Amino acid sequence: MNISLEIGLLVGSLLIFGSILISKTGYRFGIPTLLMFLVAGMLFGTDGLGIQFDNAGQAQAVGTVALCVILFSGGMDTKLSEIRPVALPGVMLSTVGVLCTTALTGLFIYLISGWQHTEIGFSLLGSLLLAATMSSTDSASVFNILRTQRINLRHNLRPMLELESGSNDPMAYLLTIILIQCIQSGSLSAGDIATSLVLQFAVGGAAGFLLGKAAVWLVNRINLKNEELYPVLMVSFVFIIYCATFLLKGNGYLAVYLAGLVIGNSHLIHKKETGTFLNGMTWLLQVVMFLVLGLLVNPHEMLGVTVTAILVSLFMVLVARPASVWISLLPFGRKISAKSKWFISWVGLRGAAPILFATYPVVENVPGGEQIFNIVFFVTLISLVAQGMTLPWAAHKLDLCDPVPEKPDFFGIEFPDTMDSSLHEMRCTKKMLARHGDHIRDIPFPKGVLVMLVKRDDRFLVPNGDLQLHPDDILLIVAQDGAEPPSCDAK
Numbered sequence: 001m002n003i004s005l006e007i008g009l010l011v012g013s014l015l016i017f018g019s020i021l022i023s024k025t026g027y028r029f030g031i032p033t034l035l036m037f038l039v040a041g042m043l044f045g046t047d048g049l050g051i052q053f054d055n056a057g058q059a060q061a062v063g064t065v066a067l068c069v070i071l072f073s074g075g076m077d078t079k080l081s082e083i084r085p086v087a088l089p090g091v092m093l094s095t096v097g098v099l100c101t102t103a104l105t106g107l108f109i110y111l112i113s114g115w116q117h118t119e120i121g122f123s124l125l126g127s128l129l130l131a132a133t134m135s136s137t138d139s140a141s142v143f144n145i146l147r148t149q150r151i152n153l154r155h156n157l158r159p160m161l162e163l164e165s166g167s168n169d170p171m172a173y174l175l176t177i178i179l180i181q182c183i184q185s186g187s188l189s190a191g192d193i194a195t196s197l198v199l200q201f202a203v204g205g206a207a208g209f210l211l212g213k214a215a216v217w218l219v220n221r222i223n224l225k226n227e228e229l230y231p232v233l234m235v236s237f238v239f240i241i242y243c244a245t246f247l248l249k250g251n252g253y254l255a256v257y258l259a260g261l262v263i264g265n266s267h268l269i270h271k272k273e274t275g276t277f278l279n280g281m282t283w284l285l286q287v288v289m290f291l292v293l294g295l296l297v298n299p300h301e302m303l304g305v306t307v308t309a310i311l312v313s314l315f316m317v318l319v320a321r322p323a324s325v326w327i328s329l330l331p332f333g334r335k336i337s338a339k340s341k342w343f344i345s346w347v348g349l350r351g352a353a354p355i356l357f358a359t360y361p362v363v364e365n366v367p368g369g370e371q372i373f374n375i376v377f378f379v380t381l382i383s384l385v386a387q388g389m390t391l392p393w394a395a396h397k398l399d400l401c402d403p404v405p406e407k408p409d410f411f412g413i414e415f416p417d418t419m420d421s422s423l424h425e426m427r428c429t430k431k432m433l434a435r436h437g438d439h440i441r442d443i444p445f446p447k448g449v450l451v452m453l454v455k456r457d458d459r460f461l462v463p464n465g466d467l468q469l470h471p472d473d474i475l476l477i478v479a480q481d482g483a484e485p486p487s488c489d490a491k
Helices: 005-028 033-044 056-076 080-112 124-133 139-148 157-167 169-185 190-221 229-247 252-264 271-296 299-328 330-335 338-346 352-363 369-386 388-397 430-436
Strands: 421-427 449-456 459-461 474-480
Touching: 005 033, 005 271, 033 271, 033 369, 056 157, 056 229, 056 252, 056 271, 056 352, 080 124, 080 157, 080 169, 080 299, 080 330, 124 169, 124 352, 124 369, 157 169, 157 252, 157 338, 169 190, 169 252, 169 352, 190 229, 190 252, 229 252, 229 271, 271 352, 299 330, 299 338, 299 369, 338 388, 352 369, 369 388
Parallel strands: none
Antiparallel strands: 421 474, 449 459, 449 474
16 A cells, blocks of 8 residues: 555654644643653554554664664763762663563563463573563653653652663663574573673773764864754764664664763753754654554554563562662662662663564564563553652652752853853842842842843843842843852842
8 A cells, every 4th residue: 555755744743743632631640751652652553543553673763763862862961970979870770780670570471481371481581581671771761751750859869760771771682682692593602692791882882982072072173154953963973873883793772872971061062952952853753763662562462461461560560670779789788778779669660662672572583572572562551650650659758859949041041061151040039139229239249240131020121230129030140150159049
């Protein structure tokens, strides 16, 4: 059946439009946005409105492109100053944690294989493969939920969780590929596995760091006449880094995440514009990826693995994830509190990455590949519902939340990173005006601090020393580096 370009574009646009409307409804009830995109794909699919899509290879290609941009954007948004104190715990969670989750869950799946009610019969390698596809927390889901739900976590938990979710996908991907090779070849020596692990991570880490530095150097010196091309140039770097690392036998996902981390923490011209562009592209690719993966699944086929999916979900949430977290964080003793460990255990969100990795057994024609995909999809749905919807509740229950600070908008004004000045907002109070006077000249601003603009209700006033201030006026202040900006009450 040949479909014209116009019809294809119309259907695709309607899918995205409908998904966004559905996600808006879900957000009101605390349902994770990305879950709604998955559900939308299922509603439009074979068992819903009847859109036929069964090409796992195409879904895998879409997912790979999307995951590269998601990981890169997540790396760019991560500040080294935030993750430096939690770097070691985060790395332990993303490596040892993934291995523990795979081992424990794989053994459990092997144990229940052959049960009358599970209707599965995986070998030990097949069980480990199924576990490996689900062993990583999903970066798209974790980034999205932690940032959209506005959960202000204590004890550097947010950067630790984001570091874990951004860096554990490579480990899960590698385990998935190795286990597929083991099943297809019949055997693979421990030496080969160890060599592959070291090579993938060594090359991926080195390529991500070096190519990230090279990207910063080139972007700052290329001097493009059209400024709008800088974000496009950065996107090209994402896929150059991924593909170059892949050709060098390294882990491309690790490389793009590290490159994003390097670039995001370097001085870069037009960084703000590039970040805004990448955030928009990330959202688009997340929507497309979750839609495609939702279209790929046939809900009626998941009925046969319902019992298995529920049992595996319960085991992962209640046993495998907590055990892997506590084992991974054992070297840090009491530096990480028990409450923090329990919360980290609960943030074991599965999402698009596990579903994407579950397409590899299907594409490679691994025995039981279709079952693996359906189980992983079902487990992901359960995880997003049970864990994704309860993250804010769990954080408050464990007393790990601080009030969310009001985020200043600086009146829509932004400074480039290269400027040695920063913007601040200060709200005038009756106490402040009574103490110092109600004119700008009366306020004892420190040296190097200047009032740029005054917002009064919906009006903007250009300040001078004679301007009379009113309570609730908001002052936009620029402060040179080293100058102490005034506090809100201007004491």
